Amino acid sequence: MLAKRIERLTSSLVRDILAVAQRPGVISFAGGLPADEALLNVDLSALSPELLSSAMQYGPTEGERGLREHVAARMAEIGLKCRADQVLILNGSQQGIDLVSKLMLEEGTPVLVEEPAYLAALQSFKLFGADLRTVPLQQGVNIDALAALMPSVNLAYLTPTFQNPSGYCYSEAERKSVAALVDTHGVCLFEDDPYRELAYDTPAPAPMVSFIQSALWIYQGSFSKTLAPGLRLGFLIAHPDLMPHLIRLKQAADLHSNRLSQLIVGQILASGQLAPHLAKSLPIYRERRDAMAAALQRHLAPYASWQVPAGGLFFWVKLAAVNDTLALMHQCLSNDLAIMPGVAFMAGGRDDGYVRLNFSHAKPELIECGIAKLAQLVSVQQKV
Amino acid sequence: MLAKRIERLTSSLVRDILAVAQRPGVISFAGGLPADEALLNVDLSALSPELLSSAMQYGPTEGERGLREHVAARMAEIGLKCRADQVLILNGSQQGIDLVSKLMLEEGTPVLVEEPAYLAALQSFKLFGADLRTVPLQQGVNIDALAALMPSVNLAYLTPTFQNPSGYCYSEAERKSVAALVDTHGVCLFEDDPYRELAYDTPAPAPMVSFIQSALWIYQGSFSKTLAPGLRLGFLIAHPDLMPHLIRLKQAADLHSNRLSQLIVGQILASGQLAPHLAKSLPIYRERRDAMAAALQRHLAPYASWQVPAGGLFFWVKLAAVNDTLALMHQCLSNDLAIMPGVAFMAGGRDDGYVRLNFSHAKPELIECGIAKLAQLVSVQQKV
Structure with missing residues (x-):
């Protein structure tokens, strides 16, 4: 039943x-x-009563305009040029995995994943019937294994920056190699990037999707690790062709994300408090x-x-x-x-x-x- | 692709x-x-700094314990006896439609819906491949048409209280008739109930699911119409057999709901401010x-x-x-x-x-x- x-x-x-x-x-x-x-340390007194009160009504599925603009500006700083129109605010980046699963997967869809990979992504892909194909990621990524799998998959899910669980960070050269492979084979690349800001030695290279020329792509980030997971706020950025579908999938999933959290995070970004x-x-x-x-x-x-x-x-x-x-x-x-x-x-x-x-x-x-x-x-x- | x-x-x-x-x-x-x-008119100063700060960390998938208990108590008042363990806090009740779609639907699953029915529920069911079978709801519900459809469906989605769009409210007798039908045919009943509190003349009868003896059921409600949609907070209550699946589906969808909203609404319920x-x-x-x-x-x-x-x-x-x-x-x-x-x-x-x-x-x-x-x-x- x-x-x-x-x-x-x-x-x-x-x-x-x-x-x-x-x-x-x-x-x-x-x-x-x-x-x-x-x-x-959330400072709610920084929010004006007018803003607070307007945030109680239904809001846009895509997210608050101001927050989307700040995210797009931040992305440009790390090397990913995008318009605010390409930003979709999520109820935490776990939701991005759900939306991309709905967008790309049906029973038997071949998906490339790293082995090991983020547990809850594997669970979501399996739930939607993905046929998971693994590329080893133990003491570094195996680009040859990755190249060999590319012709047979529709979607590649990678966490190139301080991966959960391995901690591995792809070099810029590795990022370029993988981007060239997805371009060659017309594979959609889904880059999950929640840990980028938690860099303890040197900053991470630019996102892998920024090196893509023609392939479809989705990139996602999170405010859970930098600010607070309890706010449940993340974002995705996608190739313009995918945005209309992703926005409708978000609408069907929960109409829009929490506006109070969007207000809080928007205010932090606007006032330069993140750094x-x-x-x-x-x-x-x-x-x-x-x-x-x-x-x-x-x-x-x-x-x-x-x-x-x-x-x-x-x-x-x-x-x-x-x-x-x-x-x-x-x-x-x-x-x-x-x-x-x-x-x-x-x-x-x-x-x-x-x-x-x-x-x-x-x-x-x-x-x-x-x-x-x-x-x-x-x-x-x-x-x- | x-x-x-x-x-x-x-x-x-x-x-x-x-x-x-x-x-x-x-x-x-x-x-x-x-x-x-x-x-x-959200009063954030009513939240203690300790509560606020603890709400910034990851929280339980099911929702905050206190809020679940208040919801269960409120349900008992309207005639639906349930334990707090049967309450799952949602990111708005639209999310319940997504979770139940995942739980029950695959390509071709027959689903009974009212005609007319809530637009975004129809969209979600279609997205998951449901075969929608309609029962007319124009100047009242057609119980005979409903009875004729029951043997051929797995799931019945009904909005018995001040339905969107028709405004129709099932009588207690009609609720009992439908509950008996789902019991007889082993159909899972999904009762969507976001408008119950917006009663302008007399209170609505008890939820339809409260008359079920043996069939599986899911009931959902919302704080969007009573308090504020921007908080994105709803809840579902389900037959105990369905709860483990629904909790895992919620976890895969977004880990858990916004804790700040849960805190705000929990505090309102605890202090008796809803009435x-x-x-x-x-x-x-x-x-x-x-x-x-x-x-x-x-x-x-x-x-x-x-x-x-x-x-x-x-x-x-x-x-x-x-x-x-x-x-x-x-x-x-x-x-x-x-x-x-x-x-x-x-x-x-x-x-x-x-x-x-x-x-x-x-x-x-x-x-x-x-x-x-x-x-x-x-x-x-x-x-x-």
Whole structure:
């Protein structure tokens, strides 16, 4: 009686982990939560009563004009020229994945994804019946594998900047190579870019879609990591040919995004407060990344390998002697430690012994304590 | 290259009307906007800084616990007993239509809808490939026609209370009859109930789903009409068997709803401010309904027939000599008057000469002026 796609709604494993991770006393590296200390300190008194009151009525599906213009201007700064007409304000960038799934996918549509890739994107693509084709992304992207897959897919979903979970950031040369491939094969490129501003060492290269000449494309970003996820505000920018469809899909999904959040974020962008906010937040993230790097080096070096991520929110750690990361996750939970098993990010379901460790939410002293605990559990496993 | 469903995304006609309707100088009966004067006067100072700051982080997919409990308590008051666990907070009730479409529909799934019915529900169902089967709802619901269709459908979508566009409200006896039919035939009932609180004469009977014994069901409501559409906040309540799927679909769609809006509405419900707010708003709506009833009687009686709606936001007016309401709409627009052609609400696309006139947004003097203008245009048409 239910639609067939409901059978493809993957298990609630991850929801369960995240629920347990919130138990008092649990050290959680499981979620992707921004540091509480880096969240926007929302100043509602900055909003005029007139603006507030007008924001209570229905608004435009595309989003508030002023916010769309600020987003377009910000995009130009990072190398993606677009008009405000190409900006669609989203109820968080997860919604962009839903809209693009509706736009592009039906049962059996071949989609290129990285392996590993963002869990909730894989879930949405599967829900809509995608046939996922994977390109390995372990110690860098495999451009040859990517080139080999291109002729057989309609859509390529990539997170080229500080990817969740691998942390990998495509070089400018790699971005140009992939853009040339989608142009050659007429593949639509969907670039997911929520972590760009969380760059701890050097800024990321321009978006991959900015190097496209002829192919269709959708790019999306988020205010969840830079300002506050609770505001549920993201945006997408797309090739002009796709905009009318995406706007109608957004309208059918929820008419338009929350206007209060749009007002708050619009006011922050208009008054130039984003840069100072990031200048305050980034040191917090950098400190936690460095704390986790040090703790890993101190405790886990004999059992694991990893790259220190140049941005984003995660370490992607390969455990030498672990081949069942789900079992390890359960073991960790029994010891009040929450981690994400790498297998959850693999479209093919292979378990390569990776775990994803979030470094942004726990304070440095808890990071130290949690990594020591993980090392203890892994070392026992190694001996067995 | 795009998904086939995109061909079923209906034309932007209505978006175009609504865009034109906002032109200065246009009298608009086209949209379904609440009266500006009845919108929530949001008092952000009532929110504690601690609450505000905690609302900036990611939140639960199901919605804030306190808000879900208040919704469940409110439902009990109107005769629908449910647990807070059965409440899912939505980004406006349009999102419920999207989630239920995903839950129930695939290409060819037979769905019972009223004719006329809410335009954007028809659009969503069509997008997901539904085979729409219509039951007439002109001067009351045709229970025999409904009973005849029941054995052949999986889902019935009904708006039994002050329906958009017809304004019709099912009696308690009719509600019980339909509930018995869905029980007998094992059809899932989707009851859309955004207008319940906008009752100008007597309160509406208990929700139809409250009379169900065994069938699956989903009920949804909205804070858009009672408080403010810009907050984008609605809710659904469902049979316990459906909740796990609906929660996962919500998670895949946008992770969770805006927390600031949830905080604002939760605080209003907790402090008992909804009832006084409605006591202030309803007279505004009642006055405008009565103004339109009087204007229709004064100007349009020779050319049209209608029922005065006991609630909701619309008059559904049958024009005796008009058989192309789309042409009439264009004629009206040329004369700075916006109306909705009835054909847009008919799943079968038949034009029975109805127009939908919103009475909530325009002030009484503009209602008078707009109806006089409409009568003039219709009278000319009648003579031709």
